[in-house]
Amino acid sequence: MDDSMRRIEDTGLIQNEPLIFEKGKKGRRGCSLPEWEVDEVNPGALIPSHLLRKELEGFPQLSEVEVVRHFTRLSQWNYGVDSGLYPLGSCTMKYNPKVNEEVARLPGFSKLHPYTPEELCQGILKVMFELETFLAEITGMDRVTLQPAAGAQGELTGLMMIRACLRDRGEKRTKVLVPDTAHGTNCSSSTLASFQMVGIKSNERGILSAKQVEEQMNEEVAALMVTNPNTLGLFEEELGEISEIVHQRGGFVYCDGANLNALMGIVKLGDLGVDVVQLNLHKTFSTPHGGGGPGAGPVAVKRDLAPFLPIPIIEREGERYRLNWDSPKTIGKMKAFYGNVGVVLKAYAYILSMGGEGLKRVSELAVLNANYLMKKLKDYYYLPYDRPCMHECVFTDRYQERYHVTTLDIAKRLIDYGFHPPTIYFPLVVKGALMIEPAETESKEELDRFIETMILIAKEAEENPDLLLQAPQRVKVRRLDEVLAARKPRLKWNPDDRVENIKPEC
Numbered sequence: 314m315d316d317s318m319r320r321i322e323d324t325g326l327i328q329n330e331p332l333i334f335e336k337g338k339k340g341r342r343g344c345s346l347p348e349w350e351v352d353e354v355n356p357g358a359l360i361p362s363h364l365l366r367k368e369l370e371g372f373p374q375l376s377e378v379e380v381v382r383h384f385t386r387l388s389q390w391n392y393g394v395d396s397g398l399y400p401l402g403s404c405t406m407k408y409n410p411k412v413n414e415e416v417a418r419l420p421g422f423s424k425l426h427p428y429t430p431e432e433l434c435q436g437i438l439k440v441m442f443e444l445e446t447f448l449a450e451i452t453g454m455d456r457v458t459l460q461p462a463a464g465a466q467g468e469l470t471g472l473m474m475i476r477a478c479l480r481d482r483g484e485k486r487t488k489v490l491v492p493d494t495a496h497g498t499n500c501s502s503s504t505l506a507s508f509q510m511v512g513i514k515s516n517e518r519g520i521l522s523a524k525q526v527e528e529q530m531n532e533e534v535a536a537l538m539v540t541n542p543n544t545l546g547l548f549e550e551e552l553g554e555i556s557e558i559v560h561q562r563g564g565f566v567y568c569d570g571a572n573l574n575a576l577m578g579i580v581k582l583g584d585l586g587v588d589v590v591q592l593n594l595h596k597t598f599s600t601p602h603g604g605g606g607p608g609a610g611p612v613a614v615k616r617d618l619a620p621f622l623p624i625p626i627i628e629r630e631g632e633r634y635r636l637n638w639d640s641p642k643t644i645g646k647m648k649a650f651y652g653n654v655g656v657v658l659k660a661y662a663y664i665l666s667m668g669g670e671g672l673k674r675v676s677e678l679a680v681l682n683a684n685y686l687m688k689k690l691k692d693y694y695y696l697p698y699d700r701p702c703m704h705e706c707v708f709t710d711r712y713q714e715r716y717h718v719t720t721l722d723i724a725k726r727l728i729d730y731g732f733h734p735p736t737i738y739f740p741l742v743v744k745g746a747l748m749i750e751p752a753e754t755e756s757k758e759e760l761d762r763f764i765e766t767m768i769l770i771a772k773e774a775e776e777n778p779d780l781l782l783q784a785p786q787r788v789k790v791r792r793l794d795e796v797l798a799a800r801k802p803r804l805k806w807n808p809d810d811r812v813e814n815i816k817p818e819c
């Protein structure tokens with residue numbers, strides 16, 4: 314065994330683990346059933362042979378404990394918000410109270426079939442209707458749909474409603490203005506919704522200026538699509554004035570509200586003239602995320618756009634709730650059934666348990682934590698926009714450049730110290746960005762531990778840059794080829810892929 318192999322062997326309690334296909338023995342099984350009491354029938358006698366499955370080649374056969382240990386070990390290799398601080402900017406990886414999971418799993422909800430007749434599922438309809446009302450209140454909008462399954466799908470939904478409304482008015486507008494501080498999904502959504510995306514520059518303060526919008530806003534522009542707070546973690550201070558300009562010239566203001574964690578109970582986006590906003594329940598409202606879902610991206614609209622909401626629309630008539638499928642101007646359906654109801658339930662439980670004052674406190678603490686961190690680190694990492702931030706702050710590697718250390722090296726070194734790295738190289742307006750969002754759920758001690766580690770890494774960059782260039786060292790796999798996995802994915806297991814045949818990169 315050469316050195317590179319030894320490194321990925323067992324170390325203390327972090328056990329090495331092969332693929333499940335490499336484990337087990339023929340004939341091993343998870344449970345022992347009693348002997349048949351009836352005669353065995355040859356399946357071929359009952360089912361046409363071409364419909365019968367052939368032998369599953371290489372299918373692993375394992376005992377129960379082997380399966381349990383396999384997945385438990387793999388789970389221990391992972392890093393989640395339950396293992397430590399997860400300061401990924403623009404992602405709000407905050408801790409989600411477990412009680413909200415319990416609520417979503419109550420059998421009355423989790424066992425409900427989507428085709429249950431309305432009169433037998435008044436409870437969930439009430440929950441969904443009330444959540445819509447809560448979100449309308451928080452955002453200062455008129456109506457809400459809970460259907461979209463993610464933030465990006467919410468963006469698409471909002472833009473499709475804008476398009477439908479313009480068509481209804483007999484107007485043809487083809488462009489969407491997207492600032493350079495918007496989230497990357499905004500460009501994709503506007504393109505997917507058949508608009509032409511037109512870039513618009515933020516000013517030297519890192520925000521959009523009314524003057525710039527004034528110059529670019531014309532009768533070809535359907536909407537301005539702005540992220541607030543933007544991806545520099547800055548509040549769009551001129552948005553009120555900007556909305557007026559956009560409206561005067563017949564356009565809509567779309568706000569990407571995925572970062573609502575900074576605004577709840579403090580600012581209502583509707584008051585700033587926003588016509589459509591999507592929220593990410595899986596960021597702000599207590600659904601853990603990062604593993605690919607499920608999520609929910611509800612969309613809130615002002616009255617003008619309400620006729621275009623996806624169907625069905627939940628309506629209240631006295632004490633009863635019903636699903637209205639009859640909405641002549643609707644854009645149709647965006648998602649099977651009514652969206653991801655489990656996520657909706659968690660958000661509902663979270664909002665009720667926090668209350669209005671509680672949500673406001675969430676935002677105050679999220680902003681306080683980010684500013685504390687920014688202030689403590691700005692002598693060590695270059696801060697391109699040196700002014701109070703919202704829920705996240707953006708540094709760069711400019712001070713480390715002279716030691717030939719980059720943002721990537723800093724991020725990798727954090728892993729050695731047991732932290733998940735922040736978002737890196739995003740937003741694109743800042744070269745070598747390190748975008749840090751601590752979230753409100755972290756204690757001062759945890760923030761201080763992170764700050765001390767970041768300062769230590771800045772000192773290492775100066776005194777011993779090799780430590781960073783070779784990081785991470787204290788993990789099972791070190792620097793991976795970040796492109797190879799995407800370019801040459803191995804989607805099928807074959808015996809050549811056995812762990813001992815894989816040569817680590819360094």
Ligand SMILES: *Cc1c(COP(=O)(O)O)cnc(C)c1O
Binds near residue numbers: 462465496498572
């Ligand atoms: C996360 C995020 C999105 C995308 O949300 P998904 O649920 O991943 O589709 C869009 N905009 C902003 C500002 C975000 O932070």
